[in-house]
Amino acid sequence: MTRPKPDARIRRQLCLGLFAGLAAGSLAGPLPAMAQGDAYPNRPIRVVVPYTPGGVSDAVTRLVMQKLAQRIGQPVVVENRPGANGMIGSENVARSAPDGYSLLVVVAGHAINPSLYPKMSYDPLKDLTGVSMIGRIPLLLVSSAQLPPTTVKELVGWGKANPAKMTFASSGNGSGAHLAGELFAQSVGMQMTHVPYKGISPALPDLFSGQVAIIFDSVQTMMPQVKAGKVRALAISSPTRWPAAPEVPTMAEAGYPGVTAGSWIGLIAPAMTPPAVQAKLAREMEAVLQQPDVRARLIDYGIDPVGGKPEQFQAFIKAEAVRWGEVVKKSGLRLE
Incomplete structure (x- = not known):
């Protein structure tokens, strides 16, 4: 016995249902981590420096990102968005798509700002996440x-x-x-x-x-x-003496081990950036920071190259926020 064919109306409903199911599946979540890591990057990456051009942070970012671009085979465009102690450029990236194509370079103020400014339009510790520490200062x-x-x-x-x-x-x-x-x-x-x-x-x-x-x-x-x-x-303030100033004792050697003040510089991304993309960026950054000419230039800038995994850097940022938050609280300092 021959099965009857569905009429045109039913066929249209079946096709629409199939399309909706495929669309829902594609919107339900990101691609598998391996697929994201393999495909990334396939277009230029934007790196925001939330400070003025010409400073150390800007110069270091341009040096490292030029080397990163050579490794990944895609342009890395550095964009300066200064203002409000780094918060203008930082908010811009925090509100960007978490796809690895909008990144941010920050210094220690990134972890300190939540303690200094009672009203912020974004949360540095929740809306952004660490990818790779470039170095300690x-x-x-x-x-x-x-x-x-x-x-x-x-x-x-x-x-x-x-x-x-x-x-x-x-x-x-x-x-x-x-x-x-x-x-x-x-x-x-x-x-x-x-x-x-x-x-x-x-x-x-x-x-x-x-x-x-x-x-x-x-x-x-x-x-x-x-x-x-x-x-x-x-x-x-470093744990060991600095190569360019070997005669200068550390704070610990001077009798004050609790004074470990210092800054740092690192690469961060919007919080929901896929882990595979973060991991790939961190690996490439590690390779860049191991290059002898890069290390020599960073040390000339007074920066100790570090690198590391995203989870390590994010844990460090959170610890810095707690540590400096206590200093700010004791000092009574508040900024608007």
């Missing part, structure tokens, strides 16, 4: 050469005896130098007065003359001033 504690202290212990003793003169400069409220100074004061039990400037350069004349006593800043910025005799390098 130790800070030098330097004092004016016009003042008596020549060691950290002498500085603490002098500062406690002269509280009105115990001032520290920074590049602005909430900056890495500011929070390093707050951590130092809290760790040694000393009252210090913060003097913010609009950048490091305006602070230097007052530091040279002794109008401000100390500053925490990068090796790259401060070592030329140390060699010129304008300031004294008392200690460095």
Whole structure:
């Protein structure tokens, strides 16, 4: 017996049902992790630097991303979106599609901002996720050469005896130098007065003359001033001595192991970026950071190359947020 053929109306319903089922399946979730990792990247990648062009963060990003582009065979376009302590560019990427084609380079302020700003339009720890740490940036504690202290212990003793003169400069409220100074004061039990400037350069004349006593800043910025005799390098915040300043003791060697202030720079992505894409980016970044010429350039910038897996970097960011959140809370600092 011959089975009757469905009429045109039924055939249309069957076709529509099949199409809807396929569409629903494609929208139900992302491609399998292996497929995403294999296909990525197949077009240019945008990397946002939420700071002004020409700074260390911008220069380091352009160096590393040029090498990354060579490895992945796709252009990597660096885009500067400065403003609001890095939050303008960061929000832009946080709101971008989590497909690995919009990435962000940040420094330590990324983890500190939630403690400083009570109202943020995005959540740095939930809307963005770590991919690869590019490197750690130790800070030098330097004092004016016009003042008596020549060691950290002498500085603490002098500062406690002269509280009105115990001032520290920074590049602005909430900056890495500011929070390093707050951590130092809290760790040694000393009252210090913060003097913010609009950048490091305006602070230097007052530091040279002794109008401000100390500053925490990068090796790259401060070592030329140390060699010129304008300031004294008392200690460095890294776990080990820095190759470009082997004569400068670590804070631990100086007797203050709790002062591990320093910045860092790293690559992050929107939070829902597929794990396989994050892992591939991290592997390629690791390979870039192992290149001798890249390592040499980063060390010249005062950066210790790191690399690592996405989950390691994200755990580090969260730990930094907690650590610096406690420093901010004790200091009573709030920014709007």
